[in-house]
Amino acid sequence: STRQNQPRSKSRKRSRSQNPSANTRLSAQDFVFGETLGEGSYSTVIRARYARTGQEYAIKILDKNHLIRKEKMLVALAEKNTLIKLGAGHSGIVHLHWTFQDDWSLFFVLDLATNGEMQTRISRMGSLSLACTRYYTAQIIDALEYMHDKDVIHRDLKPENLLLDSNFRIKITDFGTGKILESAEERAHSFVGTAQYVSPELLERNETSKSSDLWSLGCIVFQMIAGKFAFQGLSDYLTWQKIKSLDYTFPDGFDEDAKDFVTKLLVRDPLQRIGATRSPSSPSPLRNHPFLASINWETLWTDPAPPLEPGL
Ligand SMILES: C[C@@H](Nc1nc2c(c3cc(-c4cn[nH]c4)ccc13)C(=O)N=C/C2=C\CC1CC1)C(C)(C)C
Numbered sequence: 001s002t003r004q005n006q007p008r009s010k011s012r013k014r015s016r017s018q019n020p021s022a023n024t025r026l027s028a029q030d031f032v033f034g035e036t037l038g039e040g041s042y043s044t045v046i047r048a049r050y051a052r053t054g055q056e057y058a059i060k061i062l063d064k065n066h067l068i069r070k071e072k073m074l075v076a077l078a079e080k081n082t083l084i085k086l087g088a089g090h091s092g093i094v095h096l097h098w099t100f101q102d103d104w105s106l107f108f109v110l111d112l113a114t115n116g117e118m119q120t121r122i123s124r125m126g127s128l129s130l131a132c133t134r135y136y137t138a139q140i141i142d143a144l145e146y147m148h149d150k151d152v153i154h155r156d157l158k159p160e161n162l163l164l165d166s167n168f169r170i171k172i173t174d175f176g177t178g179k180i181l182e183s184a185e186e187r188a189h190s191f192v193g194t195a196q197y198v199s200p201e202l203l204e205r206n207e208t209s210k211s212s213d214l215w216s217l218g219c220i221v222f223q224m225i226a227g228k229f230a231f232q233g234l235s236d237y238l239t240w241q242k243i244k245s246l247d248y249t250f251p252d253g254f255d256e257d258a259k260d261f262v263t264k265l266l267v268r269d270p271l272q273r274i275g276a277t278r279s280p281s282s283p284s285p286l287r288n289h290p291f292l293a294s295i296n297w298e299t300l301w302t303d304p305a306p307p308l309e310p311g312l
Pocket residue numbers: 037038039040044045058060094110111112113114115116117160161163173174175
């Protein structure tokens with residue numbers, strides 16, 4: 001029967017099975033751990049197989065003592081709550097299936113994205129074709145609008161956090177920058193984001209909003225097509241100077257519609273960015289931009305991904 005084939009928390013029909021942290025009976029012994037997939041700032045993500053069903057997952061393991069010493073336990077819990085809040089509602093977002101702990105660690109059992117990080121693809125390819133860039137940009141927008149409508153801001157959107165599942169579709173991950181916690185005082189100390197993708201408002205006013213994710217999207221689209229960062233200095237400080245002065249240039253041959261799209265995202269004033277003032281009820285100017293005219297938003301998540309071929 002299905003009871004044997006599912007991790008037990010799923011076998012319960014009540015709402016408990018919807019709450020990943022409800023399961024107090026899963027333990028590390030229920031999994032066979034494999035290769036390390038990546039290291040976060042306070043965590044390691046390891047490939048693992050749930051022994052009972054053979055289903056593969058990615059398990060994020062956080063060291064409790066480390067979290068306590070660095071006063072990041074609340075950040076870890078905020079990330080868990082953000083992941084729970086996002087739930088299984090969107091296939092473009094990594095889903096948290098269960099959590100459990102032992103004396104030393106917290107365990108988050110998440111979707112495995114078997115084709116890894118977009119960053120790896122861009123590095124290998126140099127750049128992505130326009131068809132790939134349009135497809136992935138549309139999927140990022142769709143997932144981002146879902147997140148923003150749930151009042152979740154990613155804050156550190158970058159190609160490393162854009163995973164590719166077995167069908168080469170996007171899965172956004174690493175919500176390690178829990179916005180729930182950010183009091184003004186904490187904000188002053190916990191500098192968030194990766195240099196090349198940080199928005200001007202975060203650099204100048206330590207401020208982030210949903211529109212900061214749109215700035216990062218602009219940097220990502222530029223990078224997918226150009227095969228290099230929009231803003232890159234010889235040091236983080238010089239990169240930040242370029243960001244604050246909007247010092248970037250499109251390489252020759254950069255698609256004109258894509259240029260217009262990126263230009264409307266890399267705007268200093270967060271409120272003037274395309275899509276910044278969208279509401280769940282109003283149509284999104286991002287989706288209607290000419291650069292994405294060829295996208296069929298209804299079949300976006302069932303269409304096959306375009307072949308990953310080099311761009312420019
Ligand atoms: C960006 C992230 N890297 C990764 N995070 C996750 C992966 C993941 C998979 C591969 C991969 C799979 N096959 N080949 C490579 C390479 C990197 C991955 C996954 O499958 N499922 C959930 C993940 C993360 C969820 C958790 C943050 C909440 C860092 C470096 C932070 C660990």
